[in-house]
Amino acid sequence: QERSSVRIGYVVSQTGVNAAGATTTTIPNYELWVHDVNAAGGLRLPDGTQLPIEVVAYDDRSQTEEVVRGIERLVNQDRVDFILAPWGTGFNLAAAPLMARFGYPQIASSSIVPPIPGIHERWPGAFWLLGTAEDYAHAFAELLTTQKQAGALNGRIAMISIADGFGIELAASARKAFEEAGIEIVMDRTYPLGTQDFATLLSEAQASGADAFVAYSYPGDTFAITRQARVSGYNPPIFHTGVGTSFPIYPQMAEGGVEGVMSLGGIDVNRPEIQDYIRRHQEVIGKLPDAWASPVIYSSLQMLAQAIERRGLDREAVTQELASGRFETILGPIQLVDNAPRDLWYIGQWQGDHFVAVAPAGREGSADLVVPKPGWN
Amino acid sequence: MRAMFEIRGLSKRFGGLQAVKAVDFDLAEGEVVGLLGPNGSGKTTVMNLISGVFPANGGSIRLGGRRLDGLPAHRIAKEGVSRTFQLVRLAPSLSVRQNVLLSLSFGARPVSGREAERRADEALSRVGLEGVGDARVPDLNYIDQKRVELARAVATRPRLLLLDEWLAGLNPTELRAAIALVGSLRDDGATILLVEHIMEAVRALCPRSIVMRAGEKIADGPTAEVLNDRRVVEAYLGGAAHV
Amino acid sequence: MLLSTLVFGVVLGGTYALVALGLTIQYGVARIMNLSFGEVVMFGAFATFVLFTGASLSPVLGLFVVVPLAFAISWILYTVLMRPLVKRARHPERVEIDSILVTFGLLFLFQGLFTQAFGSGYTGYGWLQAPVEILGARVASGRVLGLGLACLIGLGLWAATTRTRWGLTMRAVATRPAFAALVGIDENRVARQAFALGGAIAGAGGAILSMYQPVTPIDGGFLTMKALVIVIMGGIGNMGGALAAGLIIGIVEALVSYAVDPGLTLAATYAIFLAVLLWRPKGLFA
Amino acid sequence: MFEARSISVRYGKHLALDDVSLEVGTSECVAILGANGAGKSSLLRGLTQAGLRERGGVIRHRGEDISATNDFDLVEKGIALVPEGRGVFAELTVDDNLSLGAHPKRARESASERRAEVLDLFPKLGQRLAQTVGTMSGGEQQMVAVARALMSRPTLLLLDEPSLGLAPIVVDEMFAALHKVRDSGVSILIVEQNVRASLALAARGYVLEAGRIVGRGSSAELVADPMVAKAFLGH
Amino acid sequence: MRPAVSALACALLVAGLAALPLFVGGYGQGVLVGLMNAVVLASAWALFSGPTKYVSLATVAFFGIGAYTVAVLTETMPFGAILAVAGAIGVAVALLVGLATLRLAGVYFVIFSFGLAELVRQIITWFETSVNRTLGRYIFIDLSATAIYWMLLALAVAVIGTRWLIERGRLGLAVHAIGDDEIVARHAGVDVTKVKLALFALSALAMTLAGAIQAPRWTYVEPSIVFNPNISFTALIMALLGGATRLWGPVFGAVPLFFFFEWLSVTMPGQFSIVLGLTFIVIVFLVPNGVLDLAEKGLRKTRGPNAGDARHV
């Protein structure tokens, strides 16, 4: 029987607690990619023919059990050819054993590599596109060390982190990296999910004598921390917040005055592919992409398309290709090592209207770091 | 002779109000005693203290030598104290028979199974409710609900029965029948403490009465004497003394 | 440091208190356990956002639109959904269970509608963030405004309920709705008024909240829960109690976060809540 | 002054009140006699709750048809009920309860005079104005209920067993007070198990049995009636 | 029905249900797990809350404790032993919480139980982050959906069976009396606190086990995942829809609602919330006393007035 389309399914949090993140990054990019591919005539197969993508999408309502059942449904009922990954570390981990059992590749682009020893041997078909917590921590520690040596910083840092898988992972890696780099952590606090008021934490940070501040936070907290810092006039030379900083809505949190704020990720705005991507995102989705996960997600889908173009719809072959092939993406060429990319942008900074990549410094496309951070205006 | 039931120095305070002040009295086995007094003099509070609705602020309560004060309500019930409430309290989601079975299953000397059913029906017919065991409580009228309450209280053959205005709200004719019913319990040897404002009933049922005023015991003795006590007439009976 | 922590606590508590005031009226007088209360707060926030971005109406002026709107919505909700439940119920417990279910449905409905209209992400605008300095602590002026409004509304309502005929009527309906008719009070009307008034306060709370914090469609649940805790601590229907309990919770959270561990603020909230309940089951100020 | 025609009350299938008609004159006291469950309370409820009555009945008060009037509006029209079980606001103070009694507009102006009168009738309440009613004894609460009804300046007072649970001396005082209330021009419809006292207060009476009126007459006639004597007076 | 016939019918039903996963595919097995989970949680909720009328929103607190225990103990002991430990912890927490809160009446209890899951979640989170310096935990226990389903089925049978036993015996009287008027129950000699505690602990045990049994399905567990308050609400709604005071009520609520939710998430994922909300409202207005009650009324109408039994359960 002739097939007339490639069926691709996904289960992502359209509602519930995770929706705020998922609808900013994952879902728009899935939609954008499907739109782009279909507008270009469909997915290209090795024989040169093209097949349009047909989408089956479910909402997991931010519940793990729904992710599990949704994937079972995609595999057994809808018989989709490929499954795009759910949003978030926890849900990708819940999906991983199932995807492995059913033989589907899983390109998790909204999750850093989970700290499970030998994870890529356990689930060879699972790819973790946001890199490892250590990579981010090292990049940041290196950046701080450079500035300290240049005399711009006193080498003391205040750190707060959310009591959640993400915050704990990054904070743990950061602790180690800072220690190795000889940076003194003068404040180290975790706060629970749902914290809305950061006045006390920030005044403690302010009083701590550190001139670098880092928060491994989620979007809601990131916004609240930013506003609170601005209100209390807390303006250390290095101000680094977590997820949400690279969201297009972020500058509004400080009425535009976010120059110099740092976070994870970043983009090379001078790259034509990225400019083009931002434009299309704005046109098709109606809003700007964020500058950390969004381009990574889009790139991961480009990888999938290229793998299919080279190896066809055979899932096992595609998995192998993803693990070993080299792909051209909007972020540049990507080749995975141990199922994770090696050259990501780890630290970005708001400069002008863009959240630009500043680390690893010296890599092509990285911008110069602005230190000390200009005042909140 | 040691009294079967004995109260010493019983006191209860509600905030600033001393509702019961150092009350002492004894009941002998098989005695029926009226507990009288103006409204708010602390009669119901005494009942509540005996049955364990709330703890006393002082004093002791003994039944057959065992201390009841300080015990929780269900333990007191198991010791053999049963009561009715000034405003009827039943479990409306249970049938009439189940209401009686409740105390039979959990009260003093619990019974179960056939025996319990038999005893429940016996108690119901005792109070004049033969054949209504399966009825729902809310379908009964007020006096029948009072009867169910009485059946629940007497089914366990309590050592002490506390009746709080069980006879209120009856017209004179109905009152006669009800007095006869309580009288038959007395004749079976029950020890009863009876709170009542209807003097006719008190005279008919209680050879002895205790009168309270403002939380204090002001009289205790043969009913006829007590009801002629000047203080009792002033505080409580008014013109009704001559009726 | 301790002093500024106290200031932060009071300011935080002001927000809590304001939101709880609305709920305590709704639950206390109309006896509707409104689990969708937080959604009405969110409505206030979203409506203010729309007015601000769509009609360039300043959030403070927006209050004059949002509050009547929230009043009207709650009025309609009571008339259409709650009243029939109250009317058909034989026992008060029944109303309680039914209202939990219906308002839980409303919660989903509102969240769904908000998501359709604004997406699941964060909705916010920047305004009133200019800091105000109080006793050495710098606090966003929006929050101070919230605290001021909470105190104003709280004390006003407290005075109204304890000092006026209207308040006495409210208390009568609150405690014994079935007997209200005996003294010529239209219980339905009073309950509806109270419910709508509570909704209006919720709307005001949402408008103020949006001045200093972006919101998502699902933020309401958290607010409802905090508000319920405060309502019960303060004593159901007790305006002064809600105000005080809100401030207490705010201060405790700030203190625990500063002196113990930010991870234990919520645990502390519940610990106090439980302690209060066990020590004074009818609330702190019963 | 007050008349009810063909009032019936039904609870589910159970017809508790069957086509009852009665009237009460100005400043007149009328007693309702009946055994437990005869439907006396149902009658009072039927007169005051439009929603409870079967259709077809008519109630007129001072020339006005009030058959469809809401129960809360009845107080405004001068009809005050002291229900079975008192109906006091147990969580509020005595003072609040009295103030609520004066809630109807017609009673607001003269509230303070009323209060003085009522406290004169029930001096005990004067000493307890700040007490929460729920913590008072049963008898004390009964006084609050009657006092609160009087606060509304009623033209017709409906009483459902007002002496229930009262100490003998208070019963005497209460009936003495009710005599004064009646003499001040208030009509009274009283349901009372204390048949002697109520017939002493009332000029006339109706006898209710299984939801129907089976007898009527002046108080003297009723007392003399052997059937009444046997059923209600215990002779 | 005569007892023997009922027993046979029940046995057949259970046997049929046990055989079901052999005839459906992987997705079907997943659905069965979800379905049986709903039945267990709704029945366990009603076991305590139905007769006592204490509206508990603490379901997920116990469910989460179960799941989390498995996550902590995974690889230290066999799964059966983990289940036993989880159950013990659930019961211990229930007793502790119960002792403190069961004297709270009505809405006070509702709110506290509402917060309990949050509280437990916060404490676990705090402990893990501040003491263990990690948060998420991984569960690598290989259990098929069918095995999980069978365990849940057994649990459901146990819960419903327990309820049946209680209703039949004198404990049933006590429980209903407590629901009506605790003072009455106390004065009849019922140790109200003990009875309530026992029921609460039993119901908590079932909820804890439900969470523990299903944990292996998720691989990764962290407090925010397993303490999702929606689980509490769903259990409550299902039990109430069916009729919480009836033995079979929760089942009759759980099954249709579960399939309805499933259908909704397949056909209109975007509108799930709106439709769900409307559904609740419609249920309250049209099925106020539960499905079973509605069915019974319908039967009585067709069979004539004498057919129904006035007594509950």
Ligand SMILES: Nc1ncnc2c1ncn2[C@@H]1O[C@H](COP(=O)(O)OP(=O)(O)OP(=O)(O)O)[C@@H](O)[C@H]1O
């Ligand atoms: N709410 C109700 N639902 C069902 N039946 C009721 C209700 N109220 C009263 N009844 C029934 O209606 C009949 C009349 O009751 P009612 O209370 O009017 O009697 P009553 O004459 O006032 O008796 P009592 O002297 O006990 O107060 C009784 O058989 C009673 O069981």
Ligand SMILES: Nc1ncnc2c1ncn2[C@@H]1O[C@H](COP(=O)(O)OP(=O)(O)OP(=O)(O)O)[C@@H](O)[C@H]1O
């Ligand atoms: N729970 C309570 N809280 C506060 N005060 C109370 C409480 N219970 C009773 N009282 C007070 O204690 C006093 C005695 O009340 P109690 O009910 O014992 O009187 P009583 O003698 O039974 O009167 P009655 O004959 O009217 O029933 C009353 O003044 C009452 O106000």
Ligand SMILES: [Mg+2]
């Ligand atoms: Mg008394």
Ligand SMILES: [Mg+2]
């Ligand atoms: Mg009556």
